[in-house]
Amino acid sequence: MSVLRDPLLFLSRQEKVKTLVETMPLSAGIVRSYVPGETTEEAVEATRAQTGHGLRVTLDHLGEDTTSRAQAEGTVAAYLDLLSALAADGLARQAEVSVKLSAIGQALPDDGPDVALDHARAICRAARAAGTTVTLDMEDHTTTDATLAALRELRKDFPETGAVLQAYLHRTEADCRDLAYEGSRVRLCKGAYAEPERVAYQSRLDVDRSYVRCLKVLLAGQGYPMIATHDPRMLSIAAALISRYGRDRGSYEYQMLYGCRPEEHRRLAASGETMRVYIPYGREWYGYLMRRLAERPQNLSFFLRSLISKR
Numbered sequence: 001m002s003v004l005r006d007p008l009l010f011l012s013r014q015e016k017v018k019t020l021v022e023t024m025p026l027s028a029g030i031v032r033s034y035v036p037g038e039t040t041e042e043a044v045e046a047t048r049a050q051t052g053h054g055l056r057v058t059l060d061h062l063g064e065d066t067t068s069r070a071q072a073e074g075t076v077a078a079y080l081d082l083l084s085a086l087a088a089d090g091l092a093r094q095a096e097v098s099v100k101l102s103a104i105g106q107a108l109p110d111d112g113p114d115v116a117l118d119h120a121r122a123i124c125r126a127a128r129a130a131g132t133t134v135t136l137d138m139e140d141h142t143t144t145d146a147t148l149a150a151l152r153e154l155r156k157d158f159p160e161t162g163a164v165l166q167a168y169l170h171r172t173e174a175d176c177r178d179l180a181y182e183g184s185r186v187r188l189c190k191g192a193y194a195e196p197e198r199v200a201y202q203s204r205l206d207v208d209r210s211y212v213r214c215l216k217v218l219l220a221g222q223g224y225p226m227i228a229t230h231d232p233r234m235l236s237i238a239a240a241l242i243s244r245y246g247r248d249r250g251s252y253e254y255q256m257l258y259g260c261r262p263e264e265h266r267r268l269a270a271s272g273e274t275m276r277v278y279i280p281y282g283r284e285w286y287g288y289l290m291r292r293l294a295e296r297p298q299n300l301s302f303f304l305r306s307l308i309s310k311r
């Protein structure tokens with residue numbers, strides 16, 4: 001992990017920094033390179049552009065740390081609007097949605113998890129009506145149990161609902177075993193939050209080793225693994241494991257973030273693989289952008305220049 005990662009993730013929680021960064025116009029190049037737009041129309045436009053290159057898409061309406069019921073309901077309405085726009089444009093077969101339970105009420109006082117579950121059900125219903133699916137993003141470790149509990153509930157009515165597991169958590173290899181059953185869609189990523197040593201591997205080597213162990217469990221299992229990484233080493237190990245376990249094309253997929261290694265997205269799709277691009281959109285891009293910068297300190301100088309030129 002980069003030495004800049006934890007301080008950056010810490011800074012991202014500071015209100016003053018947040019205010020400064022949020023007043024940058026979205027068109028600031030660095031934001032635009034990770035978040036193609038704010039509105040449903042822009043999200044649909046970005047989807048059309050990606051699917052035109054033979055790529056699949058998963059769309060995330062940005063928002064987390066939702067503190068009011070009205071805010072949560074606004075996010076649900078945005079997903080419903082997006083899903084009907086995707087269906088109307090004939091894009092729903094290639095485009096699903098990714099949802100953060102915190103954006104739809106998980107952290108609200110008293111009955112937050114129930115509110116989020118009801119909201120997630122509404123989004124799953126709309127996704128099914130549109131002809132597509134939902135994947136529940138995974139957030140920091142304090143929410144893992146609640147998110148997996150919501151997943152179990154949702155899968156009773158919507159077994160197509162996707163899960164996300166983060167290889168940096170010590171618990172994840174066991175979670176992979178639990179979720180490697182037939183029909184179970186599981187996105188495996190490394191994990192994007194600053195987590196304590198008590199629950200998470202800290203060194204890149206340990207995270208990578210865990211990623212490979214988890215990949216083996218998922219690819220040897222009966223589910224549908226979604227291999228979410230930009231890491232060339234992880235990708236070549238995944239390819240070797242896919243062939244070792246005799247996985248047919250179409251029984252797994254690759255996933256990468258919008259703006260991260262776009263040439264690799266197209267290369268994989270052109271080689272016949274299923275490749276899905278995660279497209280975040282919306283006004284609440286701050287937390288998402290800071291996690292991307294924490295991963296790619298190379299982008300920092302560009303980012304700082306755009307901050308300074310604004311002052």
Ligand SMILES: Cc1cc2nc3c(=O)[nH]c(=O)nc-3n(C[C@H](O)[C@H](O)[C@H](O)COP(=O)(O)OP(=O)(O)OC[C@H]3O[C@@H](n4cnc5c(N)ncnc54)[C@H](O)[C@@H]3O)c2cc1C
Binds near residue numbers: 191
């Ligand atoms: C589709 C998708 C969904 C995700 N959903 C979640 C989620 O729900 N919860 C969560 O916690 N995290 C999520 N993540 C983020 C994930 O956890 C990682 O933080 C992020 O993907 C970076 O890890 P990495 O595997 O790409 O490798 P890293 O360890 O960050 O990088 C390894 C190597 O990959 C290459 N690389 C990485 N990024 C780039 C880039 N932008 N450009 C060029 N080369 C690059 C470099 O060679 C780098 O040295 C998601 C990621 C993806 C792709």
